Amino acid sequence: MTRKGLTSAILLASLAAAAATAGPLSPPSGPVTSTSKPLAEVEPRVAVNATNTPESATALHVISQPGSYYLTGNLTGVSGRDGILITASNVTLDLSGFTLTGVPGSKRGIYYTVGLQGVVIVNGTVTAWGEGGVYTTGGGYGGRMERIHANANNGDGIVVNNSMIVSNCSATDNTGNGIETFTSAAVTNCTASRNGNHGLATTVGGIFTDCVAYDNAGNGFTATFTSSTIERCVASRNGGHGFSLSSNSKISFCNAYENGLNGIVVSSNCRAFSNHCTSNGQDAAGGAGIRVNGSDNRIEGNVCNTSDRGIDVGNAGNVVIRNTCTGNGTNWLIIANNVVGPIIDRSAPASAAINGNSAPDSTGSTHPNANFTF
Numbered sequence: 001m002t003r004k005g006l007t008s009a010i011l012l013a014s015l016a017a018a019a020a021t022a023g024p025l026s027p028p029s030g031p032v033t034s035t036s037k038p039l040a041e042v043e044p045r046v047a048v049n050a051t052n053t054p055e056s057a058t059a060l061h062v063i064s065q066p067g068s069y070y071l072t073g074n075l076t077g078v079s080g081r082d083g084i085l086i087t088a089s090n091v092t093l094d095l096s097g098f099t100l101t102g103v104p105g106s107k108r109g110i111y112y113t114v115g116l117q118g119v120v121i122v123n124g125t126v127t128a129w130g131e132g133g134v135y136t137t138g139g140g141y142g143g144r145m146e147r148i149h150a151n152a153n154n155g156d157g158i159v160v161n162n163s164m165i166v167s168n169c170s171a172t173d174n175t176g177n178g179i180e181t182f183t184s185a186a187v188t189n190c191t192a193s194r195n196g197n198h199g200l201a202t203t204v205g206g207i208f209t210d211c212v213a214y215d216n217a218g219n220g221f222t223a224t225f226t227s228s229t230i231e232r233c234v235a236s237r238n239g240g241h242g243f244s245l246s247s248n249s250k251i252s253f254c255n256a257y258e259n260g261l262n263g264i265v266v267s268s269n270c271r272a273f274s275n276h277c278t279s280n281g282q283d284a285a286g287g288a289g290i291r292v293n294g295s296d297n298r299i300e301g302n303v304c305n306t307s308d309r310g311i312d313v314g315n316a317g318n319v320v321i322r323n324t325c326t327g328n329g330t331n332w333l334i335i336a337n338n339v340v341g342p343i344i345d346r347s348a349p350a351s352a353a354i355n356g357n358s359a360p361d362s363t364g365s366t367h368p369n370a371n372f373t374f
Contacts, residue, residue: 045070045094048084059085059111066090071098077129079105086112086119089140095124095148102129102153109133109153116140119161127151133174135159138182145169156180157195166190177201178216187211198222199238208233219244220259230254241265241287242280247294256280262287263307268294274301281308288312289328299323309333321369331373341369350374 045068046052053061053069059082063069066088075098077083083100084093093110100109109126112119114137126133126148133150140161150157150171157171162183171178171192177199178192184205191212192199199213201222208230213220220235220242227248234255235242242256247268256263256277263277272290281287288311289304295317302323304310310325316337325331332343344365351362363372 044068047072048075048093053084055081056085058082058107061085062087063091063093064088068092068094070094071096071124074098075100077102077106077109079103079130080107082107082111083109083126083129084111086110086116089116090118091116092120092122094122097123099125099127100129101127104130106130108135108155109150110135112136112140114139116161117142119143120145121148122146123148125149125151126157127153129153129155131155132159132176133157133171136161136182138162150174150178157192160185171195171199177218178213181206192216192220198240199235202228204228207231212236213238213242216240220256223249235259235263237282239283241291242277245270251275256289258282259287261285262289262291262312263304264290266290266292266294266297266299269296270294271298271300272302273298275303277302277304277307279306286329288333289325292318304328304331313338320371322371324372324374326374332371341371342367343371343373345373347373 048061048069048071053063056062061084063086075083106129108131109129117140120143132155133153136159141163143161143164145160145166146168148169152173154175156176157174158179160166160181164185166187167189169190173194175196177197178195179190180201182203186207188209193214195216198218199216199220200208200211204225204227206228208221209232211233213235215237217239219240220238221230223245226246230243230251232253237258239260241261242259242263243251244265245251250271251264252273254275257279259280260283263280264272266272277289280289286308288309289307290299290302290311292313295315297318299320300322304325306327308329310328310331311323313334319339321341334340342365346364
């Protein structure tokens with residue numbers, strides 16, 4: 001066979017193999033249909049609009065069925081009504097980065113009724129509403145609030161359900177509290193500043209971690225009733241106390257500075273350890289780095305500097321160990337009948353210069369629970 005004949009034979013064999021594997025070349029009978037996904041699969045959520053979430057006498061939009069909803073644009077309020085009213089459990093509302101803006105006489109930006117569970121609100125701004133930004137009437141459980149900015153609302157910025165998670169939110173220039181939670185909520189990575197009352201507040205069993213409260217008219221952080229935990233938070237330049245904790249609570253690794261009254265206030269059966277309190281008592285009434293208003297507290301390992309009083313214990317029956325105070329008007333003010341580790345005054349130069357691998361002890365005490373003035 002010639003070379004030309006061999007090439008033709010190979011080409012014919014290749015075409016035959018392709019035809020055998022490619023399937024029939026004739027299209028199926030019937031009309032041509034789209035192969036793309038239907039809209040319900042591309043965007044399975046429900047848009048907030050006049051058709052899907054119609055208005056009522058009290059709200060511009062009402063979400064009355066469980067599901068996932070989203071905004072398609074900014075929303076402007078009207079007098080006498082809420083922006084979005086949620087009346088069903090298990091609702092997720094994504095603001096899609098848009099803003100809900102109130103007007104004079106408007107009610108709340110987002111409002112949900114008593115007893116709802118599993119409400120999730122994320123990603124947007126709620127501003128200038130007449131009776132609060134995002135507000136729940138309580139009684140419900142669970143859900144999440146994330147990446148919400150509540151700004152310049154009349155009343156509280158954000159108020160959430162029991163056992164809710166609040167994360168990466170901010171509340172500024174609201175006339176009430178910045179962020180307020182009911183029972184057993186967890187708040188993390190949030191900020192509250194320039195609010196007309198407290199920055200961040202909780203009732204029973206709340207947790208605040210990695211949060212900041214700055215320049216609020218009331219307290220930076222307030223745990224109103226019992227059994228709350230505050231960790232790794234900062235309260236600065238608030239008009240009241242930096243941190244105010246009720247009974248059975250714990251505060252640790254927090255920083256309180258330049259607050260109007262006390263840096264940290266605890267009630268009874270609390271633990272305050274490894275906190276740093278500086279320059280509190282800026283108000284004319286003065287204040288302490290740490291003020292103890294009850295009994296059965298453990299005050300341990302804190303640093304209290306340059307306030308009117310360093311550690312001020314006004315009740316008997318507490319333990320005060322391993323703290324340091326310096327530069328306060330009165331470093332230690334502790335009434336009788338408390339358990340106090342020895343207080344060692346090391347305010348005078350306590351050691352020679354150190355340059356090398358070792359040095360003699362200059363603490364002046366080997367007691368494991370000694371407190372120090374320096």
